[in-house]
Amino acid sequence: MDPKDTAARYDQIAHWWQNEHQNSPYGIAQLERAIQFTSQRHSALDVGCGSSGRFIKTLFEHGFQAEGLDISREMINLAKQLHPEITFYVEDICRWIPPKLYSLISAWDSTFHLPLEAQEPVIEKLCNALEPGGVILFTCGGGHTNSEISGAFQGQNFEYSTLGVDAFLRILAKQNCTCRHLEYDQYPENHVYIVAQKI
Template identity: 45%
Template sequence: MPGSRIAQAYDALAERWLDHSFDPANGMQQHRRALSFLEQKPGAWALNVGCGCNTRFNAPMRERGLEIEGIDISAQMVALARQADPAVVLHHADACDWQPARAYRFITAWDSIWHVPLAAQRPLMLKLMGALEDGGVMIFSAGGLDEPDEHVDAAMGPEVCYSTLGIPGLLATIADAGCVCRHLEYDQHPEQHVFLVVQRLPVAGA
C-alpha cells in the first residue's frame, strides 16, 4: 500500500488521537521502562517516528532532558501536533524517504512502523537504529508473530496496511543494526501486540 494512502487515512482519522480524547495511559509505562535504560545526557535529542498529534510521550522524554523531534506522514497529524506543542521540531514526511540530520539519544516508533510495507520495514528499522548514539535506546511496537506477515485492515474505517517481520526477523534486524534487545513483551496479551526496547552498542575500538 502506497504511503500516500496511509497519509490520507490518518488525515481523516487524526482527531481520534487528540490529547483530550485518547487514553493518556496508552504506552506510557512502556516508554518509562525504555527511558530507564538511558543515562542522563543534557542537550541530547529524541525522535518520535509516526508522532501523530498526541503529545503524551513528550513529558517523560523532557524529564530525561531530551529535545524532541517528530516525523509523520499525515499533514493533519503534523498540523495538530504543532498546535499542541510548538516546541517540538516537526517534519511532514515519509519516514522511509526522510534522512536523519543528527544522532538521537532516544527514538520511539509506537504503533507506527507496522504501517510501513513489509519490503521497506527492515531498511527503515536499520536506518533508525543506525541513527542512535552509542548507548542510545529505541522503543517500538510490532506484530508479535512467528513469521513475517502483511495484510490490509479497515477496522478503523479507511483501509491501512499492517506488516511485521515477525519476532525472529525483528531480533535479527536488531542484531544486524549493532543493537541489543533489552526488553520484549506481549503487553496486550492475548493480542499479538509486542513492544521492544533496544540499545545501541558502542562500536568496537571507538
Template identity: 40%
Template structure:
C-alpha cells in the same frame, strides 16, 4: 498502500484520534522503561508522532528534546500546536534521512504500517541514527505477514517481519536487546527496547 494514502487516511481522522487519546496512558510505562535505559537525555526522534500528546509529554517531562516526524500533514499541524517547543516535519520513515544522531528513538504503533519488504531497511536506518548507547523502542506484530483492518470506517494496512526477524535485524545492526514483551497478550502486540553498542 502508499505513504501518501496512509497520510491522507490519518489526516482525515487526526482530530478524532487526538481527542480519543488525549487522556490515554497507553504505552507510557513502556516509554518510561526505555527512558530508564537511556544514559543521556539529549534529543529523541518520535517516528509517527501523530498529533503529539502523551508520549511527547512523557519525553519532555524527562528533559528530553523531541523531533517528531509523521506522514500526515494534519497530524503534524496538531502536534506543532500541542508542543510549540518541539520540532516536527512531514516525512516518510522509509525515505527519511538526517545527519542528526539521537539518544532515543521511539516508533510506537507506527512502523507496522510500512510495506513488509521495507521493515529491515527501516530498522537498519533507525539503528544508524542512534548515538552510541542510544535506545530504540518500537512496536510490531508477533507473526510475520501483512493484512488490512477496518478502523474509523476506513481500511488500514499492517505488516510485520515477526519476532525472530526483528531480533536478528537489530542484532545485525549492532544493537543489544534489552527488553521484549508481548504487552497486550493474547493480542499479538510486541514492544522491544534495544541499545546501540
C-alpha cells in the same frame, strides 16, 4: 499500502486521534521503561508521533530535546498546536534521512504500517541514527514469520506488516543493538514492543 495512502487516511482521523489519546496512558509505561535504559538524554525522536503529543510530552519531561515525525500533515498540524516549541517533520520515514544522532528513538504503533519490504531498511536506518548507548523502542506484530494484514479502524482501512520477532531481533543484532526488553504487552493480541540499545 503506499505510505501516502496511509497518510491520507490518518489525515481524516487526526482530530479524533488527538481527542482520544491526548491524555491517554497508552504506551507511556513502555516508553518510560525504554527511557530507564538511556545513559544520555540529548535528542529524542518520536516516529509516527500522531497528533496527541503524549510521547513528546513524556520525553520532554524526562529531559530530552524531543522531536516528532509523521507522514500525516494533519497529525503534525495538530501536534504543533499543542507543542509549538517542538521541531516536527512531515516526512515518510521510508524516505527521511536523519539529520543527527539520537539518544532515544520511539516508533509506537507507526512502523507496523510500513510495506513489508520497507521494514528492514527502516529499522536499520533508525538503529544507525542512535548515538552509542542510544535506545530504540518500537512495536510490531509478533510471531515467528512475516505477515501482512489489513483492518478497518475509525471508518478507514489500514494495512499492517511484520517480519516476525526473530527477524527483527536479527536486524537489531546486525546493527549492534542488543535487545533489552521484548513483550507481548496486549496478549492474546499479537502486539509486541521491543526495546533495544546500541552497543
